[in-house]
Amino acid sequence: MLSARFFAIPEDFSLNEFEEKVADAFSGQQEPKQTVRRTYFDTFDWRLFSRNLTLAESKGKYTLSSLVSPVAVSDLGAGPRQIPAFWQDFPEPAARQHLQELLGVRALLAVARCMHVTESMRILNQDAKTVARLSIDSVEVGNKRPKQKLARLTVQPIRGYAMACAQVVNMLAKSGLSETPDTLLAATLSTSGRKPGKYISKPDLQLTSETPAAVAAQQILENLFSVIQENEAGVLGDIDSEFLHDFRVACRRARSALTQIKGVFTDETTLTLKQHFAYLGQITNRHRDLDVYLLQRKKYEHALAEELRAGLRPLFDSLERMRNNEHQKLRTAMKSKRYREALAAIREFVEVEELAGSAVGANSSLPIQEVAKSTILKRYKKILRDGKRITKESPDQCLHDLRIECKKLRYLLEFFESLFHAEKITVLIRQLKKLQENLGDFNDLTVQQEDLQSHLRKLRPDGKNAIERGAALGGLLSVLHRQQLRTRSEFEEKFSTFRSRSNRDLVAELFK
Amino acid sequence: MHPLKIVALYSIKGGVGKTTSCVNLAYFSALQGKRTLLCDLDPQGSASFYFRIRPERKYSSSKFLKGGKKVDKNIKGTDFENLDLLPADFSYRNLDIELDGCKRSRKRLREVLQPFGDAYDYLFLDCPPNITLVSENVFRAADVILVPVIPTTLSLRCYLQLVDFFKKERLSRGMLRPYFCMVESRKSMHRQIIGDVNAYPGRFLQAQIPYLSDVEKMGVFRQPLPYFKPDSRAAQAYLSLWGEVTS
Numbered sequence: 001m002l003s004a005r006f007f008a009i010p011e012d013f014s015l016n017e018f019e020e021k022v023a024d025a026f027s028g029q030q031e032p033k034q035t036v037r038r039t040y041f042d043t044f045d046w047r048l049f050s051r052n053l054t055l056a057e058s059k060g061k062y063t064l065s066s067l068v069s070p071v072a073v074s075d076l077g078a079g080p081r082q083i084p085a086f087w088q089d090f091p092e093p094a095a096r097q098h099l100q101e102l103l104g105v106r107a108l109l110a111v112a113r114c115m116h117v118t119e120s121m122r123i124l125n126q127d128a129k130t131v132a133r134l135s136i137d138s139v140e141v142g143n144k145r146p147k148q149k150l151a152r153l154t155v156q157p158i159r160g161y162a163m164a165c166a167q168v169v170n171m172l173a174k175s176g177l178s179e180t181p182d183t184l185l186a187a188t189l190s191t192s193g194r195k196p197g198k199y200i201s202k203p204d205l206q207l208t209s210e211t212p213a214a215v216a217a218q219q220i221l222e223n224l225f226s227v228i229q230e231n232e233a234g235v236l237g238d239i240d241s242e243f244l245h246d247f248r249v250a251c252r253r254a255r256s257a258l259t260q261i262k263g264v265f266t267d268e269t270t271l272t273l274k275q276h277f278a279y280l281g282q283i284t285n286r287h288r289d290l291d292v293y294l295l296q297r298k299k300y301e302h303a304l305a306e307e308l309r310a311g312l313r314p315l316f317d318s319l320e321r322m323r324n325n326e327h328q329k330l331r332t333a334m335k336s337k338r339y340r341e342a343l344a345a346i347r348e349f350v351e352v353e354e355l356a357g358s359a360v361g362a363n364s365s366l367p368i369q370e371v372a373k374s375t376i377l378k379r380y381k382k383i384l385r386d387g388k389r390i391t392k393e394s395p396d397q398c399l400h401d402l403r404i405e406c407k408k409l410r411y412l413l414e415f416f417e418s419l420f421h422a423e424k425i426t427v428l429i430r431q432l433k434k435l436q437e438n439l440g441d442f443n444d445l446t447v448q449q450e451d452l453q454s455h456l457r458k459l460r461p462d463g464k465n466a467i468e469r470g471a472a473l474g475g476l477l478s479v480l481h482r483q484q485l486r487t488r489s490e491f492e493e494k495f496s497t498f499r500s501r502s503n504r505d506l507v508a509e510l511f512k
Numbered sequence: 513m514h515p516l517k518i519v520a521l522y523s524i525k526g527g528v529g530k531t532t533s534c535v536n537l538a539y540f541s542a543l544q545g546k547r548t549l550l551c552d553l554d555p556q557g558s559a560s561f562y563f564r565i566r567p568e569r570k571y572s573s574s575k576f577l578k579g580g581k582k583v584d585k586n587i588k589g590t591d592f593e594n595l596d597l598l599p600a601d602f603s604y605r606n607l608d609i610e611l612d613g614c615k616r617s618r619k620r621l622r623e624v625l626q627p628f629g630d631a632y633d634y635l636f637l638d639c640p641p642n643i644t645l646v647s648e649n650v651f652r653a654a655d656v657i658l659v660p661v662i663p664t665t666l667s668l669r670c671y672l673q674l675v676d677f678f679k680k681e682r683l684s685r686g687m688l689r690p691y692f693c694m695v696e697s698r699k700s701m702h703r704q705i706i707g708d709v710n711a712y713p714g715r716f717l718q719a720q721i722p723y724l725s726d727v728e729k730m731g732v733f734r735q736p737l738p739y740f741k742p743d744s745r746a747a748q749a750y751l752s753l754w755g756e757v758t759s
């Protein structure tokens with residue numbers, strides 16, 4: 001496929017006039033104007049956009065296209081009955097598979113709607129053979145009037161007619177048009193109100209080493225507060241499970257920041273803020289647990305022999321009911337006075353221009369880099385100390401405690417990433433992540449087994465389908481138990497990699 | 513990906529509707545989303561003419577026989593999506609002589625065409641009439657050979673000669689798919705010959721292309737018939753013919 005070239009065009013550009021300009025060498029043949037209404041979709045965190053893709057619907061047909069070339073990547077056929085929708089909601093198996101890889105657990109939302117008008121003209125040589133195709137695509141975006149209008153001219157070359165195409169491109173340049181690498185699609189998505197590609201659930205900060213510690217801590221909290229706010233609507237709308245997840249993680253990070261960055265605010269301020277964030281986290285706890293369960297459904301089913309799978313259905317049905325119930329409770333909580341007060345108090349704190357003297361603590365004016373170094377180092381040493389003590393005989397609790405310590409370190413590294421050598425700190429985060437994955441898996445498997453055991457205990461022998469349900473739970477428990485043993489046996493190796501000489505040197509170089 | 517299919521339009525006799533069939537069938541193939549290349553082998557270049565395509569000045573039969581990049585550079589896009597064309601040059605009149613000088617002179621065409629399997633699903637060969645070294649190359653390169661037969665004694669006789677040639681040369685006669693072309697049902701001779709179809713060797717395709725001025729107008733419009741007159745009976749007949757070939 002020959003690559004097309006794009007030009008930005010002034011409002012008064014017309015194909016008719018251009019046709020006159022090229023009349024010496026070519027003639028033009030215009031084709032009927034086409035108008036279609038299109039809707040573009042992406043996930044809240046721009047999973048398609050970040051891979052230079054977009055999903056568009058027009059007349060009920062869904063097409064995945066590239067943002068950088070005019071060629072469709074694939075036709076997905078018919079689409080979901082309603083939006084927001086997940087990959088499972090697409091009827092075509094090929095579409096489902098493709099979208100599953102791209103979207104994961106996230107839902108598709110409409111990000112832009114527009115009327116798309118295409119005017120085309122074929123450029124013909126003296127034999128009246130088409131040697132290039134010109135098309136002007138223009139879109140009107142938005143609901144407000146006047147609507148925003150965007151337009152691009154595309155030159156699509158035809159194989160074997162490179163010279164003629166070059167001549168046309170030359171003439172376009174002479175008429176004052178300039179080439180742009182940006183397709184109309186990318187430009188259209190930029191009008192969606194949210195900036196495409198701009199969503200990061202992690203704190204996204206640019207700190208400088210001399211920033212006073214209290215100011216830096218306030219910035220971290222402000223950043224996390226904005227993540228909470230961005231996700232609020234998605235949580236309430238129950239669009240997908242990631243909104244709640246990001247909402248909760250932001251709360252947890254905020255509490256971790258308040259606990260770990262010591263002495264920057266007064267004890268009272270710290271405690272109050274922590275309580276507010278704790279409240280926001282706490283109203284979502286059970287909801288998230290149930291979400292995690294439901295997300296595991298496929299995995300659980302696959303872990304079991306086919307004849308045992310039916311026994312899981314009652315379990316998941318009841319989990320789903322509980323989750324929906326929990327969601328209603330969360331909605332109520334999010335409309336409560338207590339919730340509004342928590343948000344208002346946090347907002348007031350993070351938005352204030354200059355922190356009052358009565359709010360700041362003894363370490364408030366220390367340069368943040370100094371505080372970051374000592375806090376990170378302390379946490380790192382503790383992890384090495386605790387981890388070394390863990391043997392094959394240690395109780396499970398030791399691994400759980402170590403997991404919490406690692407999480408604290410991870411948060412610190414992410415808060416202060418901008419203060420240190422970018423590549424080096426990325427390496428360290430990656431190393432830590434590998435250890436965390438092992439500990440996280442171990443913890444998940446423990447929690448899941450405890451939960452399944454409690455379901456098993458509650459099972460009444462004379463209850464409906466008791467045998468099937470018992471068999472499924474039993475089957476699952478043994479699978480999870482085996483996985484847990486394997487994960488535990490891998491801990492030692494993961495930990496020794498983490499505390500390797502090179503990693504310790506890296507820590508010393510960065511934080512001493 | 514399924515392998516490249518090579519479809520040749522061939523007849524010993526000229527003027528029986530080879531080129532028009534080739535152009536229209538290739539057009540349907542492309543229309544159905546198959547990546548299609550029409551390779552014009554006839555020095556008269558009629559298929560190229562129908563698509564308004566001229567070969568580059570430096571292009572020649574010897575470049576064609578060299579294959580590879582030399583051929584690739586000379587393929588041109590038609591005005592239709594998925595349909596490319598390799599135009600014929602007047603020097604193709606010497607293809608026979610040049611083939612004679614080649615090693616493996618009966619299989620050279622096959623070697624030139626094979627590499628196109630990556631870029632195309634269907635390759636159409638519009639062949640010059642006569643039985644020559646070029647046609648022998650075509651017989652060894654094609655997966656199916658469509659033979660237009662006008663329901664007249666002379667045209668039928670040429671088809672029978674072709675069948676004999678295949679027998680003598682031990683070529684697979686199963687590749688030959690004759691079909692009636694330029695059929696005028698008001699002529700009793702046409703009706704009679706078509707009526708006796710079971711008496712002739714080979715598997716005749718069911719579709720018959722009627723003799724219509726629409727087909728001749730292709731030379732005026734220089735476009736495939738189904739493009740400028742999709743509801744013409746002849747266009748419909750070509751579509752059924754293509755349906756039979758691909759089924």
